[in-house]
Amino acid sequence: MSLELLIMFAFGGAFLTYLAGKISSKLRDIFALLCSVALVVIVSSLYKVETTITLYNGFFGMPLSMRLNPMAWFFAIAIVSSSALVVLYSMSYMKHRERTDYYYFMLLLINAAMLAIVLSGDLVSFFISWEIMSWSTFLLISYNRNAALPAGIKYIVMSLIGSMCMLVGIISIYTAFDTITISEIVQHMATATAGYKLFLLIIFSITFGIKNAVVPLHTWLPDAYAESPSPFSAVLSGMLTRMGIFGFLLIMFVMVGAENSLHMGRGFFSYHNILAWLGAITIVIPTFIAMLQNDAKKLLAWHGIGQGGYMIVGIAFGTSLGLAGGIFHTLNHAIYIILLFLSVGAIEYSTNGLRDLNSLGGLFKKMPIAFLGGLLGICGLIGIPLTNGFVSKWLIYKTLILGKAPFLAFATLLGTWGTILSVYKFLHNLYLGQLPQEHQNIKKTPLAMQIPIVILSLTILVFGILPGLPLKSINAMIVSFGFTPLTVSIWGISSETGTLNMINIFSILLVVVAIFWLIFQAARKSTAVDQYDNYAAGAAIPKDKYNYTVEFYAPFYRMATPYLRDIFDMLYQKIARFTEFACDNIRKIYTGYVSDYIIYIILFLALLISAQLKWSVF
Amino acid sequence: MKILSLFISPLLALIIGLLFLGISRKITAKIHWRCGPPVYQPLIDVIRSFSQKSISHGAFFDFGIILSLSSSVVLIYFLPVGDLYAMTSGGLIAFLYLMLLGPFGIALSSAASGNPNSSIGVSRKFLLALAYEVPLLLVLLTVMTHYNTISLVEIVNIQAGTGMAFSSWALVLPGIAYFLILPAVLGVRPFEIVSAPQEISSGPVAEFGGKHLAFYTLQHALQLFVGLALFVNIFLGGGTLFGLLNPIAGTVWATILGIIIFLVKMFIVLVIELFINAVYPRFRIEQAMRYLWKWPTLIAFVGLVIVAILN
Structure with a gap:
């Protein structure tokens, strides 16, 4: 029953929000927020429920159905909670924009479509929801007009190519097995030839590869992320792009099955190995391209591509540990990238649309909450211990090293070290350094924008210190794919080949920081000085031009720019x-x-x- | 043992690190035909700095430097010094990540000061780190793949059974590569690009004085200690010397002697590094990157290929 209620709420809420906007904008905001919070409540009440319902029986004689299982629930809860936070954030961010009714309508419709994708029990409803999602995404990407229009066109062209591939796959499945229900396809798959399975894997991989922006199918992403309104960039990067990961899981481990998709081909030239290598390339090249960006959102967008590579590598490697790492990284990535886009959005809001890394700086004193979000976000993105990104990356590295794939491991590690450089530039050029005169009196961040940032920042720490919370439900998902379960406890993972205990590291770091803080306080008190009072080796300090942000890694740019082109x-x-x-x-x-x-x-x-x-x- | 090493390890590392800083200044001075400061000079400087005036650019400026020193101390807990180690959770991967928290803390702190010289220094530090991490990651991956473990303690224990890793021919090339990048990891000449007092007023340290400078010096000492100790642990067999201590294994004396052997090995590596590097002038950052990405990376890569084929 409640599954129908969920879908009704999701789609109905979107339409009603649009109508409410015609009455008053305040009513619309409150209605949209209530609706998305209600979705969070409904989805969390469905924890550990496994059910299948038939929505409609007469689609050319085929039943359209919905099903709830551990995989669907995991993605559903991530979708609805991130969407609720983004709606709350939008209440302030979108306040004085035009066409807000349409914005909220599209935002909630995308949310509903994503829910329908993860819950769909057959391929036709999967395809319909996929198309609703793609088209409404196109409309929101080009919301800002001007530069956003070509970005939207680029997105929709690539998305259509993906959809057509999927359509070919679905039709071929229907003609081969005479069914579109996923659970029945799984049974028929045993009789299919290896060549047909490979065909299915490849054709669906193109679809999901485009959505998840795997190199060389990534080119729509940087412009789309940079040009859409910031709260929507957050949804786009956090969950919508990761529908590709959901798709990969669906095709590899549910429909075709792990025992088939991991033994397709031989040696290096096997399906999953080539996918893993594509993932590795996706990590390394975009991460280094990110270093050259001067637009805060474009920098994050390139990292969005790069981090997608980690998920692909983890999933494609196909061991319990790697799979857990890949799926966990999907969730972690959603958390910190949403946080980072919201943090950049707060700056855009306060400085009237500035996001150029060369003209900002020193905002940490003016916008402490947004700075906190940015700091924890980049820590998660790098994977600094005690943040969530560390645990998932650790799982992936360990899988690769002990799975005798040192070169893949090298690519993933190299990606991380490249990440540090560009995200530090991001943090430094936006928040640290000197505050320019013209930004001395910027707008304050409103409460509705601060709350999501604080919640996400705390989530990063909680999942980093107690990774067992999400890993338990990921474990259930892995078991449903037919893998051996991991030994998960609330503070980490234990195994014979190396234990990870985050609470251990956390408590010891806390104690040491406390001790040094006490020593620091006990020492002679320091005098507070302002940003202009600093040492310049005897030179006179010109105000406002005494900053170092442009060409932050100049020597590297000189060396690498000729090679780093898309x-x-x-x-x-x-x-x-x-x-x-x-x-x-x-x-x-x-x-x-x-x-x-x-x-x-x-x-x-x-x-x-x-x-x-x-x-x-x- | 673990409880005991919670107290002993950081103290030992701090004192030895400061001592090594002093020794390296003295040796470099002697090579340059100067007299040089006494060996205990860095220790005096730290104590003196604590009582001196300092300036602060706000809470975040203070927080960064505290975080940096604290994470370096936590790093020491992961590092086996002979039999002394407190933590193993997460293995070498967690160790690698914690290694980056120290420079990261300093980067945050000095960027919060708003001094452009600091920012230039930090930008150089990250570029240098990227440059030496490429061969370093290859080297560590080779060792982890060769021994098929991600645990630092286990790597040391395997060597205690078989002698130094260096003596097994598969690990000779990674060992050479690590030795070539060691000055960059330690940030000593010719790779003292980050601080470069004559060019960018000591870079990240430009705004540090008093207790901030003291914390920075302590962190620097720990960094020196970690860089050397990692080399000793991974390639030189840690606190063992070809089974010399086996007859008295398990006793307190074996532990103490193990630590002493470990420190002597560290000292020898440091002195050899100093002899080679004291005569070089400072690289520019591009030269450093080009050097680090050329020979050490090539050697480390060949080493990894060999080990990957052997497996």
């Missing part, structure tokens, strides 16, 4: 331009003269006749 984007642009050119020329055959058209017809007939004479086709 060649795939250039290739696709070239193909797009060529297609445009070719179509433009083909158009010229429509001359408008009847005599020309008659010649075309005669030529075509002549071609047919000569073909018949030569090969006798008909």
